[in-house]
Amino acid sequence: MELGGLQALWLGSHADPGIIRDPRDLARITEAFRFTASLFDSLHGICGTPYVLADAGNLSRLMRYNEPTRANAVRAAAAARLIDAMPKLGQRTVARLSKMTPATDVLRSGETLADYARRSISGTGHVSGTCRMGAANDPLAVVDPQGQVHGMHGLYVADASVMPTVPSANTHLPTIMVAEKIAGGLSR
Ligand SMILES: Cc1cc2nc3c(=O)[nH]c(=O)nc-3n(C[C@H](O)[C@H](O)[C@H](O)COP(=O)(O)OP(=O)(O)OC[C@H]3O[C@@H](n4cnc5c(N)ncnc54)[C@H](O)[C@@H]3O)c2cc1C
Numbered sequence: 001m002e003l004g005g006l007q008a009l010w011l012g013s014h015a016d017p018g019i020i021r022d023p024r025d026l027a028r029i030t031e032a033f034r035f036t037a038s039l040f041d042s043l044h045g046i047c048g049t050p051y052v053l054a055d056a057g058n059l060s061r062l063m064r065y066n067e068p069t070r071a072n073a074v075r076a077a078a079a080a081r082l083i084d085a086m087p088k089l090g091q092r093t094v095a096r097l098s099k100m101t102p103a104t105d106v107l108r109s110g111e112t113l114a115d116y117a118r119r120s121i122s123g124t125g126h127v128s129g130t131c132r133m134g135a136a137n138d139p140l141a142v143v144d145p146q147g148q149v150h151g152m153h154g155l156y157v158a159d160a161s162v163m164p165t166v167p168s169a170n171t172h173l174p175t176i177m178v179a180e181k182i183a184g185g186l187s188r
Pocket of ligand 1: 124125126127158159160161170171172173175
């Protein structure tokens with residue numbers, strides 16, 4: 001996320017600690033966070049200090065400034081000019097207004113990072129697997145490997161719902177791939 005020229009890392013917008021109740025998920029997400037933060041080390045000369053939203057569990061205040069209004073256009077132009085003219089002061093001002101803190105604060109220890117993850121983790125709208133693909137003897141499977149609903153001749157599903165497990169990645173391109181594969185099978 002880029003905020004007024006500051007590079008901001010964040011985990012989510014509506015904290016849902018249930019997502020990382022399993023310690024393996026917490027370990028996975030904190031490792032991913034550390035890895036992402038490490039990428040900024042090599043980009044320090046270009047991007048400056050990476051910041052995190054201190055209150056990532058409550059983004060609604062900040063998102064108000066994302067609305068395409070005339071007032072926000074004026075604010076954004078003023079912030080951009082300030083950052084261009086006085087990068088350090090501008091970055092500090094934007095960081096203070098948007099309640100950001102340097103990523104190093106969060107990365108201080110395993111516990112500070114875990115605490116940040118618990119306070120700010122959320123889902124990302126990648127709903128999938130509600131109609132999963134699997135063998136006929138799988139009680140949780142809805143469609144077969146061709147996308148046809150088990151026991152229903154001629155009824156196919158070709159979207160993110162057929163993914164057998166929830167992917168640890170973005171779902172847009174995989175959904176297109178699923179659709180192309182199933183459509184390809186139907187056209188043969
Ligand atoms: C806020 C948000 C941000 C996302 N950002 C990313 C991202 O950055 N990168 C990424 O890879 N993925 C992203 N995703 C996920 C990605 O958009 C979805 O995984 C993908 O669109 C799923 O495709 P789909 O065809 O399964 O479902 P959808 O794209 O939801 O398509 C379902 C369609 O069915 C229609 N529909 C629903 N009910 C009916 C009905 N009864 N009759 C007729 N039509 C109906 C809907 O209007 C919709 O057009 C994001 C999702 C959300 C919600």
